[in-house]
Amino acid sequence: MLEADRILDLGPGAGEHGGRIVCYGTPAEVMAHPESSTGAWLAGRRSLPPLRASAGLLAPDRSSAERIALYGASEHNLKRLDIEIPLRRLVCLTGVSGSGKSTLVQNVLYPALQKAHGKPSDTPGAFERLEGAELIDAAVMIDQTPIGRTTRSNPASYVGAFDEIRARFAAEPEARLRRYTAGRSASIPAPAAAPRAAATASSTSRCSFSPTCTCVAANATAAAIVPRHCRFA
Ligand SMILES: Nc1ncnc2c1ncn2[C@@H]1O[C@H](COP(=O)(O)OP(=O)(O)OP(=O)(O)O)[C@@H](O)[C@H]1O
Ligand SMILES: [Mg+2]
Numbered sequence: 001m002l003e004a005d006r007i008l009d010l011g012p013g014a015g016e017h018g019g020r021i022v023c024y025g026t027p028a029e030v031m032a033h034p035e036s037s038t039g040a041w042l043a044g045r046r047s048l049p050p051l052r053a054s055a056g057l058l059a060p061d062r063s064s065a066e067r068i069a070l071y072g073a074s075e076h077n078l079k080r081l082d083i084e085i086p087l088r089r090l091v092c093l094t095g096v097s098g099s100g101k102s103t104l105v106q107n108v109l110y111p112a113l114q115k116a117h118g119k120p121s122d123t124p125g126a127f128e129r130l131e132g133a134e135l136i137d138a139a140v141m142i143d144q145t146p147i148g149r150t151t152r153s154n155p156a157s158y159v160g161a162f163d164e165i166r167a168r169f170a171a172e173p174e175a176r177l178r179r180y181t182a183g184r185s186a187s188i189p190a191p192a193a194a195p196r197a198a199a200t201a202s203s204t205s206r207c208s209f210s211p212t213c214t215c216v217a218a219n220a221t222a223a224a225i226v227p228r229h230c231r232f233a
Contacts, residue, residue: 001042002027009038068132070112075125076103083109087135106141113139 001007007030011022023033030036031043040046066087073081078100085091093101107125114121116133144154156162166182169175175184 001038007038009033009036011035011037013037066132066135068109068113068130068135070104070109070127070130072128073104073108073125074127075107076100078103078108078125080128087132106143110139110141 004027006025007027008024009022009030011018011020012035022036023030023039025033027042030039033039037046067084068087069082069084071082073083077098081100081104083104093105095101103125107122108127111121111124112127112130113133113136115124116130117138142155144156146152146154147158163182170180170182170184
């Protein structure tokens with residue numbers, strides 16, 4: 001948003017609390033606007049509290065010596081992007097639609113890792129340097145392609161990865177206060193279609209998402225980056 005020429009801020013709140021043009025201007029003008037919630041977040045007047053260790057959330061450990069680093073990624077709309085992915089944890093890549101998550105993971109990082117491991121793959125998208133490929137045995141690309149007839153059964157739902165995510169949501173203090181169970185966040189239902197999926201998938205493997213398994217995920221893409229000794233049974 002800070003890169004935008006102009007921002008149109010509709011609000012001030014969501015749903016019935018919105019509907020007005022709160023302000024329209026350059027990012028600096030929006031940031032200075034007293035009524036703009038967007039401006040307050042952009043300017044840092046509002047911010048999220050730090051992650052609570054008590055909720056079982058792990059703050060990013062930037063001191064991890066073991067990491068995969070990709071420098072100068074320049075495919076599609078990426079402009080010499082540098083990223084460092086710490087190993088031995090679940091790493092998620094987020095961003096608005098079109099920001100380049102799939103490009104980064106599918107078109108650059110994954111093919112670059114395959115090439116570094118001497119495996120066949122598409123030619124990687126433009127980048128300058130890759131470090132840390134020797135720290136992992138293999139990179140496994142898992143995408144959201146349905147494995148059954150229903151689009152709701154994909155590799156992530158089939159291996160039960162969402163169970164752990166639902167449990168994490170249910171353990172949040174706010175969720176406990178409201179007595180929300182893991183089932184409540186099941187917008188992606190438990191894999192009822194699993195038997196069919198098992199029958200139709202050409203091959204399936206049970207993936208143990210252990211603490212030793214690092215995963216890089218984009219919303220349409222997930223590449224599991226597997227350090228040595230990660231259990232894939
Ligand atoms: N094959 C392609 N050729 C040219 N440009 C592309 C190609 N694929 C994607 N792009 C462009 O690259 C940019 C990043 O797209 P990308 O699909 O990587 O974003 P994304 O963050 O994964 O988005 P989404 O959340 O919608 O999946 C977009 O501007 C897109 O139009
Ligand atoms: Mg994408």
